[in-house]
Each structure stands twice: as structure tokens, then as C-alpha cells.
Amino acid sequence: MAALALASAAPAAAHAADAAVLQGLDKITARISTFKAPLGEKVRFGTLEVTARACDKRPPEEPPESTAYLEIREIRPGEEPVKIFAGWMFASSPALSALEHPVYDVWVVDCQ
Numbered sequence: 001m002a003a004l005a006l007a008s009a010a011p012a013a014a015h016a017a018d019a020a021v022l023q024g025l026d027k028i029t030a031r032i033s034t035f036k037a038p039l040g041e042k043v044r045f046g047t048l049e050v051t052a053r054a055c056d057k058r059p060p061e062e063p064p065e066s067t068a069y070l071e072i073r074e075i076r077p078g079e080e081p082v083k084i085f086a087g088w089m090f091a092s093s094p095a096l097s098a099l100e101h102p103v104y105d106v107w108v109v110d111c112q
Contacts (some may be wrong), residue, residue, distance in 0.1 A: 009036065009055060009084055009092040011028045011070070013086050017039075017055040017056065017057055017093040017109060017111030017112055018030075018038060018039055018055075018112065019036045019037060019038040019039060019052065019055065019106070019111070019112050020036070020037045020043075020052040020068040020110075020111055020112075021035075021036055021037075021108075021109045021110040021112055022034070022035055022036075022037055022050065022052075022068075022070075022106055022107065022108060022109060023035075023106070023107055023109050023112065024045040024046070024048075024104060024105065024106045024107075024112060025097070025104065025105040025106075026046060026103065026104060027102070027103055027104065027105065028103060029078070034109065035044070036053070036112065037050050037052040037068075037070075037087070038052070039052050039054065039055065040052075040053070041055065042051065044075075045104065045106065046073055046104055047074050047076055047102065047103075047104075048072055048075070048077055048101075048104055048106065049072070049073045049074075049081065050071075050072050050106060051071045051072075051073075052068050052069070053069040053070070053071060054068065055067070055068040055069075055108075055111035056068075056111060057110065057111040064077065064091075064092065065089040065090065065091060065092050065093070065102065066090075066092075066108055066110050066111045067088055067089065067090050067094045067111075068088070068089050068111065069087065069088050069089075070085065070086070070087070070089055070106070070108075070110045071083065072084055072085040072086070072099060072106065074101075082112075084099065084100075084101060085100075085106075086100045088098075089106075089107060089108040091107075091110065094107040094108070
């Protein structure tokens, strides 16, 4: 009986997802786009190439939070790609670990 009580008191594990749902802002046009980044696949947003490596979402019984590990490179014609971001982004705190770019903002919305 005590083991059952301990098991139910333990926090639920995060759910791993197959894709990160991201939003991007083009600061020149002021347009916000929502796009999906399947894990391990490169997705383009303007001159950015976004690769989601991991995406985890808390279970419904816990406070909402989605986190994604993203690698972002800038691709410009005639130049070598430049890695401009690699790290975890948090849906509840986008400013905590943000992409700093003069034209684009990218942030995590959800995991699917």
C-alpha cells in the first residue's frame, strides 16, 4: 500500500514529441508565422534553417510547459551557413533562452 502511495506522489514524466511547434516573427514585415519542425529535419523560416533535436511537454496534470532543443543556422546565398543558436527554448519563458537576430525571432509554442 505504501509503494502505491509513493508511486502516485511522484511527478509524472514529460511526454516526448515527434515535432516542435514554433512561431517566427519577421521584424521587417511584422508577420508572425506558425510552423512545425519535425525532430531531426531542417525547416526553413526566411534565411534561417531550424532543426529541432528534442521536444518535451509536461503531462496535463502538471503546470503547462513545452521545451525544445533547437539548432538554428542562418543561410545566405554565396556564404557558408552560420550557427546562430543552439540550446533549449521554453514556451512559458521565451526570453529566458532567446534567439537574438536583427530580422527574425523564433520561439517554442508546443510539442506534438
